Amino acid sequence: MKYLPFARPTIDEAMVEAVADTLRSRWIASGPQVQAFEKGLSDYVGGRPVRALTSATGAMQVALEMLGIGRGDEVITPAQSFFATANVIERTGATTVFVDVDLATRNLDMDAAHAAVTPRTRVLLPTHYNAPIDPAGLADFAKRHGVRIVEDAALAIGSRVGGKAVGAAGDLVSFSFHPNKNLTTIEGGALVVNDADEARTVERMRFHGIVRLEDGTRDVEVPGGKFNLSDVAARLGNAQLPHLDAWCRAREKLAGHYFDCLAGDDLLTPERLPPRVNPGHSWNMFTILLPLDATGTTRKQFVEAMHKEGIGVGVSYEAIHLTSYFRDKGFTRGRFPQSERISRETVSVPLFPEMAQSDVERVCAAMGRVLRRKAA
Secondary structure (H helix, E strand, C coil), rough: CEEECCCCCCCCHHHHHHHHHHHCCCCCCCCHHHHHHHHHHHCCCCCEEEECCCCCHHHHHHHHHHHCCCCCCCEEEEEEEHHHHHHHHHHHHCCEEEECCCCCCCCCCCHHHHCCCCCCCCEEEEECCCCCCCHHHHHHHHHHHEEEEEEEEECCCCCCCEEEEECCCEEEEEEEECCCCCCCCCCEEECCCCCHHHHHHHHHHHHEEEECCCCCCCCCCCCCCCCCCCCHHHHHHHHHHHHHHHHHHHHHHEEEEEEEECCCCCCCHHHHCCCCCCCCCCCCCCEEEECHHHHHCHHHHHHHHHHHHCCCEECCEEEEEHHHHHHHCCCCCCHHHHHHHHHHHEEEEEEEECCCHHHHHHHHHHHHHHHHHHHC
């Protein structure tokens, strides 16, 4: 039986040839392809400055360093997200302040975030998850509390709010171009900034803090890192970007077929699925909360059974505050119940543009067999 992965990048022969041409050019580190990619991304987000980096993690790390975040500062972020959102905070020396999430959207609970603000709060770092976050709510938070916003939009390239791309509004916005995202550069990311000064700061910080002097020599003004994207990676991104909106529409159509196929299922009920009415969502993933208690199974058993059916399943994501690192800092189970429930029950099922509707039907049929076999 043909194996169906839970994610697969769309790469055609024209994209392969474009990357090959870049390799043949011998200009393979950061150069004209990176500049073209940044211009294309900037156009996509309404003309705001964008700088490419090696990952969304690197983008968030550079953003926090650019804001001067360090010891004594607090950064509010969701307990349910990928590990990178907390890791970049911890690496600055600041304190990670977790808040719970909404069960359906899995986005940060804004009321909880408002309640978590202290005089030491410097940044809110929310994750766009099962729905794009309203930029007006983030702007209100920033104004009310006098803080900066660093958006983790790793899952949200192609998402829109009010017809405008995520990143077209807001403060600092980071994207990921990992192979399981809607657009890939193999590995890569980007940071949307507010003005030319911030763009120049990112340029310095992504390449050792180096600036060129008038006499042609170099100087270092800040201890930057090494986060510059290669031209090889950027060339793939340039070939992918024109297809992004069409791929997002294909994902939305497939997600709609999932909802249709699961309609009336007494185990995978609507509250266990993402919000169906979800305008502007780019559908990077289709996440499900498994009815583990009702079926008397474990997620591991479910995943293994689906693999035997030839279907890949992901886990997105574990609760960050229950990792060994944060347990050692005193975090315990029970602090953030929604995040913990998601962590315990979540799976991601196959969703990528090259899938057919028959693939969706195959996944739904397999889930029904596996869950009911366990329940029986």
